[in-house]
Amino acid sequence: MHGEVEDVAWIAPRMVRIVLGGTGLRGFAVNGDTDSYINVAIPPAEAPYGPVFDVDEVRATLPAEFWPARRRYTVRAWDEAAGLLTVDVVTHGDDGAAGPWAASARPGDVLVFSGPSGGYRPAADAAWHLMAGDESALPAIAASLEVLAPTARAVVRVVCDGPEHEIELVSPAEVDLLWLHRDASPDVDQLAASIRALPWSPGPVHAFVHGEADEIRGVRKHLLTDRGLTRADMSCSPYWRRTMTDEAWRQVKRDFVRAMEDDTP
């Protein structure tokens, strides 16, 4: 599957919104998960194939140096009637494949991808919702807030670089939102600390905790060991890891997740 860039808009100094359209999206569908993600394929600059390609064929027929880099991006919105797919991409300098691709994307550019997959939607029977993460989790958090009932309540804690990196989040629900600024406090524990400091509301909570690996690990540990949540009460995964490319991260992610499991009873 592939989309053609129809629109590019900077929604924060390091976050670019890409809207994809075109006939290559025919057949795309989401199932209601608000963390649905696609697996994009970014070819290297010297790729000897065109902008629309078959990932499996490239991998089967060309040396690894020509294989596209695979990265996961949340479906921020899918407008089925208009056939438009929106993703919000964090840009983080010249390193990497997807960030630089998004930063220089222009209308007409093509993005090849597979998916979507996903697994979370705020539970309708939760007494309240906790959503925590960084900018990479913002598309899922934003999409999740939009589908809450007007009677729902959500507590949202998001790490970003500074005030100018905050984006507008819209929800019919009652939302207690706090932005945590990395520039002011680079401590990886600040996300967990903000949740430890919360006055805990009664009733079952449904949590969504995704983002940088070390930041979300502390949150998960606190929720499971101190707040009595079970694994089923939360959707939690380390989306990316500081100082590691996604390729390097995928190599060690299994061990990291195993160690994270050992953090908790």
Ligand SMILES: Cc1cc2nc3c(=O)[nH]c(=O)nc-3n(C[C@H](O)[C@H](O)[C@H](O)COP(=O)(O)OP(=O)(O)OC[C@H]3O[C@@H](n4cnc5c(N)ncnc54)[C@H](O)[C@@H]3O)c2cc1C
């Ligand atoms: C299911 C899932 C959904 C995701 N959804 C989104 C999404 O909607 N939007 C989004 O922006 N990201 C999202 N991510 C995270 C994204 O896939 C990673 O951040 C990815 O590593 C970015 O690839 P890259 O090619 O730009 O950089 P890489 O080549 O992977 O890394 C290059 C360097 O940049 C650093 N880096 C990577 N990501 C970030 C970041 N976010 N901030 C600062 N430095 C970074 C790395 O640590 C490394 O040092 C998602 C991840 C998963 C698993």
